[in-house]
Amino acid sequence: ARVKVAINGYGTIGKRVADAIKLQPDMELVGVAKTSPNYEAFTAIKKGYKLFVPKENTSKFEKAGLQISGNIEDMINEADIIIDTTPNGVGASYKPLYQKFEKKAIFQGGEKADVAEVSFSALCNYDEALNKNYIRVVSCNTTGILRTLCTINNKVSKIEKVRVTIVRRASDPKEVKKGPINSIVPDPASVPSHHAKDVLTVIKGIDIVSMAVVAPTTLMHLHLMNITLKNNVKREDVLTALKDTERIVLINSSRTGIGSTAEIVEVSRDLGRYRYDIPEVAIFEDSIYTQNNELFLMYGVHQESIVVPENIDAIRAAMNISSKDESIKITNETLGLMK
Template identity: 90%
Template sequence: ARVKVAVNGYGTIGKRVADAIKLQPDMELVGVAKTSPNYEAFTAVKKGYKLYVPKENAAKFEKAGIQVSGYIEDMINEADIIVDTTPNGIGASYKPLYQKFGKKAIFQGGEKADVAEVSFSALCNYNEAINKNYIRVVSCNTTGILRTLCTINSKVSKIEKVRVTVVRRASDPKEVKKGPINSIVPDPASVPSHHAKDVLTVMKGIDIISMAVVAPTTLMHMHLMNITMKEPVRREDVINALKDTERIVLINSSRTGIGSTAEIIEVSRDIGRYRNDIPEVVVFEDSVYSHNNELFLMYGVHQESIVVPENIDAIRAAMNLADKNESIKITNDTLGLMK
């Protein structure tokens, strides 16, 4: 029987995870939950998804003419596992409810690490998540950092330390009240940023320091990474390792003319990818530079979609449906990842 999955919080991440679950041969979507009767609730129902709401808000949905299938508790009761994609910090407040119903749950990077038994990034630590009841998929930025570091550490040679600067998008495209629109802001103002700490929840003990600025863009994040390896490193070896890895793609800017996040997104639009999503880490091949033990690279992270394949793998790990390679392959094939 297919695993019954519910999505609590149908926003930027939740809608993508729900669509992805619909494509999995071993999963069934019970429904999605939302608190406010906005356009996302309307489109969920339009797509044929069962919509569940808090009891106290049901009248508002009715007034808005949005058909509701039940209350959030009904959805949780019917599911084997819940993917919690509610806003930052709300997921933790739902944990007692998931526990009350004896259901497993996948949380997102906006939650504190202690909400779950394990923080998760499929390429790095799939096996640690097998059979766990509570798994936290790390944030979009951390997913980008971890895919890159785990690949280099396992396929090139051992990493001694990492220094990374995160240039964050100011808001998702749908968000109208966030900024800045004319400035680049250190965020947080102090160093290190929380990204390094988040990486440590998966790559325990690694020497990593991160800094972050927020930039007036909605399309993607960009990371500027400097890694010191334990031994001298060759550029070709790094490029080959990245080329050889699923969920990482390289673009050669001089050959393709793709030299910015705007052009990456434009390609995604041109090739008709749903919602312009790019769940792969997109490495600017020309930026890969080695100097003795030091390695430099820059890559883009599509914040809205990069964690979607990881959420699907986290479900499989929690329910012990497949081993790491099998799960990654099914997820990549069904979601149409480039590799």
Template identity: 40%
Template sequence: MSKTRVAVNGYGVIGKRVADAVALQPDMELIGIADIVTDWRIQSAAGRFPLFASTDEARQAMLQAGLPVAGSLEDLLGQVDVIADTTPKHVAAENLPRYRAAGVKVVLQGGESHETTGHSFVAQANYESALGRDMTRVVSCNTTSIVRVLGALQDAGLLAKARGVLIRRATDPWESHLGGIMNTMVPESKIPSHQGPDAQTVLPGLDLVTIAAKGAHTQTHNHYWTLQLTRPASREEVLAALRTAPRIAFIRMADGLVALNSTIELMKDLGRPRGDMWEVAVWEDLVTVQGDEAYLTYQVYNEAIVVPETIDAIRALTETAPDAADSMKITDSTLGMRQDFLAENVSALRGDR
């Protein structure tokens, strides 16, 4: 079977991770990456992937910088089936006429609005509705985590409604020198914050309200949820629903994972590329159930969590995997995703698996 030919436009925080993930897939071929920059971000990709210039001005600048330019974005589009646009917020929407003219499938990211594509995507929730579409939008990092976790409890028949507080990181680590938030916290200007309505574009029946603030840190986001259950339940029932869901992994304060930075350090120690965490990390020992209410907290690594969703979106648009389970099995295996970071590591060392 021929491989799906994929391009990535925008080799930034998400784009470089998507490019690496595409290269790992047995049914995909990364044809090239496009961008407009000439600095270390694109120089690090030279020799790894064919480089294309997204604009005429960028092509001249790349050539002057000594970069090996394989062609224009239009040249790249003429060679692929799908393009994953991981350019900055709102740029992708401006690129859509170029993609339509080339007749390629398009995967956008959560910085664009739901209305831009008419479809928003999280693999475990609505893969089938994306089959054969011309385009879809992988929702944002926080929204992806909400759909994974709350969707798991909804699928188990346990969730009636959810109220969440999100503490968001202030900026990407590599941009922290440009500004950001120090010694304060900045509430978002409206309630609900945008993540709640965004999650409802994927799970329309989800009753949730989100409140968000930016904190003075650059490593990952942190969510706190108060959940109204459909009935009195046990803690084990809630944990079982989360264990059943894909792309959720447990961590424990009892193991010394007591803060966001400790989990990031664990990812590095596990040998994850760039220290990435594609899963939602739920603190197992903090999950609390009192009658028909549950409380939990989890961590979202925003640089990586949408990468597996982008890979699955490519398969859905091209109909190269018939359902979410088949696609996610391939994606999760190639990335080495887990359901329990430390327990699986110890089990593997003992030879249990």
């Protein structure tokens, strides 16, 4: 039988995960839940997704002419597993409800790590999530860092320490009230940023410090990373490892003329990728530089879509229906990842 999946919180991440569920041969979408009758609720109905809302909001949706299929409890009751993509911190407040109905749930990176039994990044720790009831898919930035670090650590050399600077996008494209629009802001002002701590919820015991600034862009984050390895390292070995790894693409700027996040997005639009999503980590090949046991690199992270494949894999791990390699293969093929 196919796994019945419900989406609680149909926003930036939730709508993408809902579309991804529709493409999985081993899953079916029960429906999506929202609290406000905005345009995202309209498009959910347009796509034929069943809409569930909190009981007290029913009349608001009816007044807006939106047909609803029941309340959030009805949706949870029908599902085997809930993907909680509600705003930061709201997911934790739903956990008692998932527990009451004895349902598994996948939370997002905006929740504290202790909401779940395990924090998750498919390339790093799929097996630790097998059979778990509560899994937290780490944030977009942490997913980008972890895919890169686990690849280097497993295929090139053990990592001694990591220093990473995150240039964060100011807002998602749909968010009209966030900024800055003309400044680069250390955020948080103090070092380290929370990202390093978040990485440690998945790979334990590495020396990592992160700092972050927020920049006036909506397209992607950009990371500047410096890794010190246990052994001396050759650039070719790093290239081979990264080329060999799923969910990571190398962009050769001198050959292709793609030298910025804007041009990465333009290529994705030209290729007709849905919503111009880029679920792969996009590494600027020319930035990869090695010196003795140090490695430097820069890469882009498309915040709106990078965690979508991870959410799909987290479902298979929680339900224990596929091995890591099987799940990653099905997810990548159905979502049209480059590899």
